[in-house]
Amino acid sequence: MATLELRGITKRFPGVLANDSVDLKVSSGEILGLLGENGAGKTTLMNILYGLYSADEGEILIDDVPQSFAGPGDAIAAGIGMVHQHFMLVPVFTVTENVVLGVEPVGPGGVINIKEAKREVREISQRYGLEVDPDAIIEDIPVGIQQRVEIIKVLFRNAEFLIFDEPTAVLTPQEIEEFFGILNGLREAGKAIIFITHKLKEVIEVSDDIAVLRRGAMVGGADPATTTEADLANLMVGRPVELVVAKEDSEPGAQVLTVSDLVVLDDRDQVAVNSISFDVKAGEIVGVAGVQGNGQTELVEALTGLRGVAAGTVTIGGKDVTHATPRQIHESSVAHVPEDRQRSGLVMSFSITENMVLDGYYHEPYSSGIKMDWDSARSKAEELVEQYDVRTPGTEVAANTLSGGNQQKVIVAREFGRDVQLVVASQPTRGIDVGSIEYIHERIVEERDQGAALLIVSTELDEVMALSDRILVMFDGKVVAEYRGGAVTAEEIGLAMAGAAT
Numbered sequence: 001m002a003t004l005e006l007r008g009i010t011k012r013f014p015g016v017l018a019n020d021s022v023d024l025k026v027s028s029g030e031i032l033g034l035l036g037e038n039g040a041g042k043t044t045l046m047n048i049l050y051g052l053y054s055a056d057e058g059e060i061l062i063d064d065v066p067q068s069f070a071g072p073g074d075a076i077a078a079g080i081g082m083v084h085q086h087f088m089l090v091p092v093f094t095v096t097e098n099v100v101l102g103v104e105p106v107g108p109g110g111v112i113n114i115k116e117a118k119r120e121v122r123e124i125s126q127r128y129g130l131e132v133d134p135d136a137i138i139e140d141i142p143v144g145i146q147q148r149v150e151i152i153k154v155l156f157r158n159a160e161f162l163i164f165d166e167p168t169a170v171l172t173p174q175e176i177e178e179f180f181g182i183l184n185g186l187r188e189a190g191k192a193i194i195f196i197t198h199k200l201k202e203v204i205e206v207s208d209d210i211a212v213l214r215r216g217a218m219v220g221g222a223d224p225a226t227t228t229e230a231d232l233a234n235l236m237v238g239r240p241v242e243l244v245v246a247k248e249d250s251e252p253g254a255q256v257l258t259v260s261d262l263v264v265l266d267d268r269d270q271v272a273v274n275s276i277s278f279d280v281k282a283g284e285i286v287g288v289a290g291v292q293g294n295g296q297t298e299l300v301e302a303l304t305g306l307r308g309v310a311a312g313t314v315t316i317g318g319k320d321v322t323h324a325t326p327r328q329i330h331e332s333s334v335a336h337v338p339e340d341r342q343r344s345g346l347v348m349s350f351s352i353t354e355n356m357v358l359d360g361y362y363h364e365p366y367s368s369g370i371k372m373d374w375d376s377a378r379s380k381a382e383e384l385v386e387q388y389d390v391r392t393p394g395t396e397v398a399a400n401t402l403s404g405g406n407q408q409k410v411i412v413a414r415e416f417g418r419d420v421q422l423v424v425a426s427q428p429t430r431g432i433d434v435g436s437i438e439y440i441h442e443r444i445v446e447e448r449d450q451g452a453a454l455l456i457v458s459t460e461l462d463e464v465m466a467l468s469d470r471i472l473v474m475f476d477g478k479v480v481a482e483y484r485g486g487a488v489t490a491e492e493i494g495l496a497m498a499g500a501a502t
């Protein structure tokens, strides 16, 4: 039985106390769920544990013996393994080549013994129920299987303590269930596991013990057997949170967005959106579900004028906008919450005020056409910062000083702060804490009730299910399924997301 402990870990970045005297303990045969909002300090804490950062204060102990890690090599030697949020596999290598990379078993004469390596990969994958083909090329296998390769890689290096940083973020609901099966198997084999997530449901389902981080500090623990999602949300955010979006049935009106036989190419000129047709009506929220990378990004870019259309048509409010520019689309009363906020949502070096009026600065009320009215811009910005709970010292600081979640709030505040007929929102709450998600979801429903048409693209299935009056599932560039909101289960949608015939 082995125990890993963190005592009083403190880590400062310029202007940020990322970890504030954090204590944590996990033992063999145990899954510790580490819960926290985005920016709470989870990854920083694990990077310290894995030897990637050094702590300003505090210590790491294994079986009560203080450790000193100069780098991941030391942490690995001490039995710590980490499966990162973004996989670190070589796409053109095989499963086995990736697993043994850097620690290849060598035979006589220094030749890499690939046969022996394959045998070990097979052995580990059988022992822990991690089914993979040792000869498969990484780029040919689904993300869920790539994750197994990462796990095998860690086990191959004899890890006893396994850290998973938001492992479910990239998985479909079915893959998540399989992954939980794997976690349970690892626990039964006596591994100590730290499972990081910001999803309340998951942490309750899989953990033996729960620890909650808030703004760098450990704010408490919870017993998964007795705690509730509401309790955990409260701990995580620091106040009670409404977890369910309250909304009436929709009363769809006229078609606002009409997409017909749309074909869009990706950056490599491959077909990303493959001849799809759908509409969104006034007073209706249509959610697009799908695993990242099935054409959603290109679809949204085409609808908002950021990417050319190869074939088909797009009309908004009866006007053909198939080849319109982003500004023309914007001026057709379309709000856009982009997926990549830093590239297309904000000017990072501009102040919050400037960003808030970015799309309206050239007309009333901010400008007479000749002179900018900064007072009116500033008071509008202050109002929105207050409403959307943007955490900032003031409206004159540059956007790049805000955390990702707060940047997202600035964009949503600006885009929802004017009258629109259509909202196209990609990942509207990515990187945002539950407290602010609550507010943004309420605003989305309000826009609908005021008669706007909304297209919400999200890889968070819970979000799509909570908000949508109608759900479209994208897979491989096509709309493969359509459901009425509230009349479908996560499992059904999950199967469609994975490309199963429906």
Ligand SMILES: Nc1ncnc2c1ncn2[C@@H]1O[C@H](COP(=O)(O)OP(=O)(O)O)[C@@H](O)[C@H]1O
Residues within 6 Å of the ligand: 013, 014, 016, 017, 018, 036, 037, 038, 039, 040, 041, 042, 043, 044, 045, 403
């Ligand atoms: N390398 C870094 N330099 C400066 N600030 C950082 C760095 N890494 C993280 N931070 C900041 O530390 C805080 C905690 O971040 P992080 O550990 O990534 O949170 P989490 O994983 O819980 O989302 C955030 O405010 C983040 O902006």
Ligand SMILES: [Mg+2]
Residues within 6 Å of the ligand: 042, 043, 044, 165
């Ligand atoms: Mg993180």
